[in-house]
Amino acid sequence: MIQSVAFIGLGAMGYRMAAHLPKHFDTVYVWNRNFEKAKQHSIEYGTQAVDLKQAVQADIIFSCLPTSKDVENLIAGLELKAGSIWVDCTSGVPESAKQLAEQLKLQLVSFLDAPVSGQTIGAENATLTVMIGGDETAFNQALPAIQAFGKLIKHVGASGAGFAVKAVNNMLLAVNLWSVAEGFTTLKAHGVDLTEALDCINASSGKSGVTENVLSQRILNRSFPLTFALPLLAKDTGIALNLAQDVKLPTPILSLTQNLIQTANLTAEADADFSAAVKLYESWSKITIS
Amino acid sequence: MIQSVAFIGLGAMGYRMAAHLPKHFDTVYVWNRNFEKAKQHSIEYGTQAVDLKQAVQADIIFSCLPTSKDVENLIAGLELKAGSIWVDCTSGVPESAKQLAEQLKLQLVSFLDAPVSGQTIGAENATLTVMIGGDETAFNQALPAIQAFGKLIKHVGASGAGFAVKAVNNMLLAVNLWSVAEGFTTLKAHGVDLTEALDCINASSGKSGVTENVLSQRILNRSFPLTFALPLLAKDTGIALNLAQDVKLPTPILSLTQNLIQTANLTAEADADFSAAVKLYESWSKITIS
Amino acid sequence: MIQSVAFIGLGAMGYRMAAHLPKHFDTVYVWNRNFEKAKQHSIEYGTQAVDLKQAVQADIIFSCLPTSKDVENLIAGLELKAGSIWVDCTSGVPESAKQLAEQLKLQLVSFLDAPVSGQTIGAENATLTVMIGGDETAFNQALPAIQAFGKLIKHVGASGAGFAVKAVNNMLLAVNLWSVAEGFTTLKAHGVDLTEALDCINASSGKSGVTENVLSQRILNRSFPLTFALPLLAKDTGIALNLAQDVKLPTPILSLTQNLIQTANLTAEADADFSAAVKLYESWSKITIS
């Protein structure tokens, strides 16, 4: 039985994910580097803002940080409680998950890599998808806590598998983002009505998350709202590519996509949403996707 | 008022599409190069199997052939009826549509490029998507006939626009087909459970028509049913690429995809379904996507 | 026996090439759209500036224009002398050469596609390489005239073959230009001394015309002298790519290179030398190749 849970890292996602925990558990610790946010969370949702040392004494410890490096640094100095489970919702590096799982095992702690998808709206509505790698027993034990914010929750394999699936998902997002930019620019250059074309493609075999959501909500309306930063997408494509290279797989399309997204990131303005990667292509074609 | 309609080209798609016409029109001519098929259609659905000369005297003439070249050859020798509308449902070449529209105009006939998507099941259920280029008045006049088999029917621009949208749609299908092969092979090489991973991605931003339909229905189950031939996909990616080159657009991802699909086509066995393009990648990685 | 020769198109190359003809032939006509240049050439080198109609009455007619389209337009209205040979030194389109050869045959005139390499210095010193496609008898007849400015003169095949070799040569130039930019930028980012590295590579298997000439003479010294315009290189890569597509060959590296050079051309400043294509890459990497 889970007596206590903790949530570390109250960013745009984490803040909303942690908000659901008090509905299911009596003791919910929260911690954040900028501690004001933790205090605000406790006031808003009835969680307990405690110091890190205390937070990690919970039965289930969630973390949601920008990168695996941040998680490694955080865990480095901590003493954990034997029998607890660390559920890391960062979009992280599979190799890091394997090492952290090995390392925490020595303290008799389980580590699950449990990245989420569904964006802030999914975090708010507790409808996130959670893809989880690691020990299956620990997965089953942590499941009730994960269900507080997750809807589709899958155990996809051993340590690192969760991060791997997330990285490949985001790589496919990147592939579609860029190829839709090329395709729709081509259509526009030929005088095609993009809105009508989009309707057709969304009812056809070429559809994707990008055509169904990103194109109309972020690009065609020129809003590019910053909800998932371009540097993070660039990082994720790099993680996916490294996965392929680790096993010596040739991946021509993923490699080229990673190069293009990396170029978009290098040439983007500050605080660019991932969808703004298409602006690099627009600077080449001199055609605005709208 | 449409008095008579004709359907030319009773292949896997056309046969099913033409079957809906008698529900809405009294006079429905059908014609097919292999004329036995036309006779069979007339028996099965109450259409009239007539010679080509008579068929093209209908108010609305549908055609559905393998390539634009076939349509050009067919039309070359024909005398058409002034005021009639030719609706070509082939997945054809935009430039050819422009030329045919010009050419038929001399006979006071309108030409609409009206490719469809939705596969044989969509043809059967009259739920096809139809993307149409050409004169808007002609589009409105032909609409009642198109509605016999189409559900989402869109006028996307001038002559050629319909073919262009179809080509870009199929290019995006090809992009996803190949990149999903790379991505899922990478996951499998790392021991990830592909079925669970697929569920997660289908609930996430990396989803596409390929992850939602093709992967599970054709590839993971190793069925590769021949419903849309690989040479036709290769042709369509070539059409899309030519569109980009016509307007001097750089399209790195579309170009590389076209090269890969072309290679898959060159090295495929006979009668390969489009989804079997992944077998080329499997021959490189020595990993089966299953 | 060749009695008279003509040279049409006195650009940077043609002006210097035509200058050698009076050393070998008594009657040398020259013509140029901007006719002042032809008059100047006649004063400087003892050629005869004549109108186009007269020029094309020579036994051997050379042309050297920007594109095949220009040659086609020029030839369109002309009446030629039976038995004469048209030697086109333009970097042109193989398909156009085939058509012009067919067309001129009707006037009993031979057409040779005879593009040159060696730049203005080679034109000046009569050391050009000439790669020739077309009828072999015509080749042998024209050879004495071609030798006026050519050193290595090769019959490489039927009509179009000369243009094809030139296009592939320039494509390989483009491949090296871009990949050397990527490679040397990588070295610079790691603190390697580029001048010493260049010496090593020029003595090794990775050398190319770009490492031997272009890098030191145009890029490292930041001179980018305009002797071969970037739009022409972009055009030539397009010709090479079309050649591959005509025979349905997948060419992943050539395709990607063409896309990158096309992008460089779209984003370049006016009057950019081909070597300035690397500036696009520098805008991505934020590293200057120097």
Added chain:
Amino acid sequence: MIQSVAFIGLGAMGYRMAAHLPKHFDTVYVWNRNFEKAKQHSIEYGTQAVDLKQAVQADIIFSCLPTSKDVENLIAGLELKAGSIWVDCTSGVPESAKQLAEQLKLQLVSFLDAPVSGQTIGAENATLTVMIGGDETAFNQALPAIQAFGKLIKHVGASGAGFAVKAVNNMLLAVNLWSVAEGFTTLKAHGVDLTEALDCINASSGKSGVTENVLSQRILNRSFPLTFALPLLAKDTGIALNLAQDVKLPTPILSLTQNLIQTANLTAEADADFSAAVKLYESWSKITIS
């Protein structure tokens, strides 16, 4: 003053390189894992076949092994002599060179990464090119020994710089190998005479080490002699790509080339020469480059 030198690793290159040392130095130790080869060398060239422990007591220790990993493993257990210099002629990993240099510094030993180019013929004639990274004083001290087999000997930067230049050189070799295959196949498909075309290109801007040497000596004559194994070229392209990724540089052409060479390596028969990478392309195009 150098009193003694050693050579470790008597493969196809090392055996020939070490053969020049006795002409310049009285004490020349040789060692090889298969010790018979060392004994044979001592008989043939007057070197001393000694055990590894003794060999590494030389003032200058050369090594030439398949990979950096082999060098690391070799060095791991050794006690070296303060003041000696280790000159590693392996085509190795820059990062490994940096670490070995740091590590050997603790024993007051200098480590130079000093890969060579020029193949077995260059090793035999003492005309190798040597590109060297590491401490400049150590470079100057080791120079007299390196001159025994090297002709062009360059200090290209700090530790790792030599390996970096070699990796980029071999990547450029790979780029040319593959793009020449695409280009010449295209020419052949159009009926061009490849031998004549090659002569033209070798006198033009598209030439490279591949057109000048590899194409005629290994591919057109279908000999593919095993002098530089394809897996090693695949490894080197991987090293070059990692260099670019370390500094977050997009390198679309190098990435795609690495993917293609990796694919060629995965699908090649055993003991394939690097030039046999073109056989993968031939299996796609169904055209033999000859």
